[in-house]
Each structure stands twice: as structure tokens, then as C-alpha cells.
Amino acid sequence: MTEAVSRPTLEAVAARAGVSRATVSRVVNGGDGVRAPLAERVRRAVEELGYVPNQAARSLVTRRHDAVAVVVAEPETRVFADPFFALQLRGIGKELTAHDNQLVLLLTEGRADHTRVARYLAGGHVDGALVFSLHLDDPLPGLIRDAGVPTVFGGRPHWSADTGAPDPGVVYVDCDNRGGARAAVRHLLDLGRRRVAHLTGALDQTSAVDRLDGYRDAVAEVPGAYDPRLVVEGDFTPAGGERAMRELLARCPDVDAVFAANDLTALGALRVLREAGRRVPEDVAVAGFDDMAPVAEQTDPPLTTVRQDIEGMGRLMARLLLEGLSGGRDRARTTAGAPGARGKGVILPTTLIRRASA
Amino acid sequence: MTEAVSRPTLEAVAARAGVSRATVSRVVNGGDGVRAPLAERVRRAVEELGYVPNQAARSLVTRRHDAVAVVVAEPETRVFADPFFALQLRGIGKELTAHDNQLVLLLTEGRADHTRVARYLAGGHVDGALVFSLHLDDPLPGLIRDAGVPTVFGGRPHWSADTGAPDPGVVYVDCDNRGGARAAVRHLLDLGRRRVAHLTGALDQTSAVDRLDGYRDAVAEVPGAYDPRLVVEGDFTPAGGERAMRELLARCPDVDAVFAANDLTALGALRVLREAGRRVPEDVAVAGFDDMAPVAEQTDPPLTTVRQDIEGMGRLMARLLLEGLSGGRDRARTTAGAPGARGKGVILPTTLIRRASA
């Protein structure tokens, strides 16, 4: 293993360049107010010594870390099996990198992890946090609030302004789950289908609830289209989709369209429909949600689905957080000016992508 | 956005408890050598004030951060699309969490990112680094060495001891790529196949080179089995597998077995074989490498493949790093005592998993 070596300090650079520590500090941090030749001498000394500032020392006085925590409250397995997180992380990573911030990934699996994460955030390691995938009973938001770290949430939290719950000051980014779902279901209805089912996501997450609401909005518009038996609970996974689809076929063999809560669920549904000998879209039209490239384009037939800009969501979350960190003035403007802003939540638009499955 | 608040210091706790800072520090860090009632008073003060230690200040003096960087030198997209990394990350996360260390994820996409990462590591943010997926021309290892941070590599680096290159002190963890490949190819040969092809991985990675070597070992054992035209270059992706398989069929229509460099490549190959009307395994037997559950078990037919303990690799990497960090005495023993140790590299065993495809 490569060994750690002791690094030169500001002091050493100052000595070598024959100047004071203050001057070196100035040069290292942008160099304004230092005469060119002096600055040059300092830079040479830095170079020769291979000086790199000690961030702990710097943070101690500046109280900045240029690091942001990303908290993912999911069993780790799913986090990475699911391209959704991958894409969001990617967006976040890009935005943070562009602003010279580091990404500290905090994975939580159980209760013990929650307190660990809370301690970490409270410990002042990071300037802010991006938090994902909260479930109904999740204690994390409360812990995070207590930790007193600026935070932006990914996905509408259960206690956001819209539900009239405790903390209306919460900032979050989400896509228009309800509107997207409505569009998908309307599309199925426009196709002339009348037995349009919905395989839900995990209903302890707001995205699943909102999509279900969108489904209800749409079927309510067509007399006779609403039938509670057509709604089966899934969990956003292919396996859950299979289970739900099987149950649906047993319950309502006359189903002629399925709106799945996400593409993975649709994937499972497609498998079961094929097994059952139902043709897609002739016998049963199928629509998904997310438009995750590796999934939606590869299914057989390719999936009609609701596209959301997942990577963009990640970027936006990071941007909002960084803007909030760099002083309050920009924040309000940004949040309010963003598309679909509503309170402190930013709702991104969705688009229906028509492919062969519906 | 939740606002940051100014936190109480050790000093404040000391004042409140009526003791010195040193005593508070002792209590906070385990509390040995402090009489029970006093310790209790301190704990109460900590509680009442909601005191959380400032890590920057602590790190400044202890020179420990209890954080480890994970550097993934891949386009971010692939990193997360590929369950391989997901599993390794998971193993790493578990091990780090178990030892109260944080995971700082550093994603690199281009040259600019390399220097950024180097600066970060040199900046003393973390106690060590876990580095993945190096390519032949990767400047990262050099930069990391210069950064002087203890490092464990995932996968044999190009310049490891085995190739007689510059830095023989390098610690890495890998699976027995060559032996695993050999076993898979021998299995195909034992099946009576004589036109056994190999779809390679990205040959700028040692794992691909080693698997190719294993393939060559095995075919060399059977007179007449070696034919250079049976080796086609892929890139570890399904798309690459499709391309390679198509080329292979064009080049050698008489192929009767395929050893794919990984399961994703095999997936692509299976698709092309199906399109081409070749039955698997009757006409062409197919074997993969990795045994990634979501892939190998779901293919049609299920894939015969070489299993490696990916999550275990991640855990081991983290363990080796942490052991190295906590003083040199344990390290030599561990590295030498680990299974398949060879120099400073630890090679984990592989197992052939027989399913229907071969």
C-alpha cells in the first residue's frame, strides 16, 4: 500500500519563497492583491514543494467544505440495480464537479445508519445534503433537520407544503408525477381502451401515490372507466410488476390496457403478458413511466412511457443546493423562477413518449 | 432550504458541565479515565447543548478523517449501468460502515477530473483511497501515488508486480480471471466442442487480457483447438457482445461454443445467436463470466458462467485499506495470509456455475 507522506505546509512555502504565510495564502486563493513578481515566486515555491492546502485547516476557519452529501435511504442493492439513481447521481456529480464540490455518498440501510448519517451531517463534514427516496415512516428528514444542514430533497417529501405538514420551508425537486400519469392513462383511453389498469409503485413513496392520483384523474374523466379492482399494488421492481400483473389477470381477465408505475414494473408486466399469451399492444396496451433508456427501448415491444429528465433532476437539485449555500439572495429567485415552481418545490415537466407498446 | 446553525463548541460544553475542555474531550472520545459522575455531568451537558464535535478541528490534530475515497475512473454512465460496480460499492460501503468510515465517491470522466481527484486526495480529505477500473493509459495511478495516499486497487493494475513494472508495492484485489477463464473454456472443450471462440472484453483492462490468456491456456491443451480467428474483440457491454458475435458468425460460421468475457457480452451474443437461428446450447454452447444475478439467471437459456464474489472483493479491498491505515503490523500478515496471495495482490478464487447454456 502506498504510504502517506507528510506534506509541506503553508509555512514551508512561505519560508522558501521568503514571504509571509499571509502572502502565500493570498496567492493560493486567487492571488489578488499580490504583486506579480512576488506571486510568481510563491507559485514557484508551491510547485517545487508540491504544496497542497490542508483542507481540514482551511475548513476550520472558513467553515466551508466544498463537499455535499448525497443521502440515499434505500437498501444499497436496489440503489444501484436501479438506473434511476444512477442517472440522478450522474446529474448531481456533474453539477457538483462543475462547481468544484465533492460528492460524499451516504448509503443507509437501517436504523443504525440513520443516526450515523445524522451524526455525520451534524459533524460539519459537508456544506449541504441532497436526500433521496424517502418513505412514509422515514425518520431521516427529522434527523436531518436537527442536524441543521441545508438540504434539498429528491422527490416530494411526505411532509412537504402540499400536504400541509410540519415543514413548509422544505426545498425539493420532483417531476410532474400526477400530470405524467394522467397523460399516459389518457393516451390509453384515447386508444379506445376501456379496461385500463394500474400497477402501482411502492405506495409509501409519494411518487407512487401521485402517479396513482394521476391515473384516477384520467379514468374519472371517462364514465365507467373506474374500477378499483383494476388497481394492483406493485413496488417499482420487475418482480413486483410480475406479481401485480399475475394478480391483475386473475382478477380482471378482460383488462385491455395497463399503466405501470415505472418502466421496471412494465417490464415485469410484459413478461407475464407474454407468458399468458396476450399480445402487446393488440390485446393489452402497456405504458410505463420514467423512460429509462436501457429498459424502455429494449423491451419487446419497445415501451410507450412517460419521460422525465432524471439526470436533469439531479443537476437541478445540486444547483439549488449550491445556490442556497452561496448566500440567500439567489435562492428565492431561482426556486420561484424555475419551471413549475410551487412553493419551495420545483416540479419538472414530463413528456409522453410513444413507442410500440401502446 | 434548512439553514445552517452555529453549533456549540467543546468549550461551551466544558463551561456548562463545570469541567475543562480536556475532560469533555475524553468523555466524548470514549470516556476512559474519567470518573463516572463527572462523565455523567458532561454527557448531560453534551445532550442539553446538542453538541457535536467539529470534525475539521479534530482532523486537523489527529490527521484522521475516518473517510475513504472511492475513485471510479469510468464514464459515469457505465459505472452505474453496470451491476458490477454496484456490487463492489455495496461491499465497500458495508465494510466501511462497519468501521465507522465514510465513503467519498469520486467519479472521473476526463483529464480535468483526474487532476481534480488528485488534488482532492492530496488535500488530505480522506485517509485512503480505493481505486477502480484502470485502463492502460490511465494517468490516475501516477497522480495518486504522488498524492501520497494509501491506496488499494480493484483489479490488477497494469504496472503491478506481475508485469514487472514500476511499482511493485501496489496492493490490489482481483479475482482469478485467468484461472476462471481456463475453467470455463475447458468445460466447453469437455463438452466435445472443438470450435470454441472467445469474445474478449476491453483489452485495455487487465481483466480482459487475463481472461484471454486463460482462454489461450485452455485451447492450447487441445490439439487443433487454437485458431486466432475465433478470438473477437468486445468491450464488456451487451452492444459490444452483439457486434463481436456478428463478426464471429461471419468469420467462422462453424463455431460451436463461445466463451464471452463477461455476462453482459454473453447477453449480446445470445441475442445475435437467436436472431441467426442458432440454438443454445445445441448448436452453440455459451459461457460467460461474473455471474451477475440479474443477468446470468435471467438469460434465455440461463447462462453457464464463472462466478466471482464481487461484493466480497469490495469488502476485502476496504478491509485491506483500513487494516493498512491502522498501522503496518497487521497489513503484511493479512495480505500474505489471504487466499491466493501473491506479492501484494490478493487473488480471489472463482467457481464455474453450470446452467443451461453450456
Add this chain to the structure above:
DNA sequence: TTGAAAGCGCTAACAT
């Protein structure tokens, strides 16, 4: 424009 000096909050000798 440059330097001197005072901390940031904590740990770890060293005293007591």
C-alpha cells in the same frame, strides 16, 4: 501591497 498576530475547535502531552 505585505506582514504580524489572533484565533477556528479540537487533541494530547504534560502537570498537578
Add this chain to the structure above:
DNA sequence: ATGTTAGCGCTTTCAA
């Protein structure tokens, strides 16, 4: 067993 004290390496007034 507890307190005193001297920094860790840096930024940032304040003076010069």
C-alpha cells in the same frame, strides 16, 4: 483523575 497548555495549518483582521 483532572486541568493547563501548546499547537494542528490555515485565513483574516489589523498595522505597517
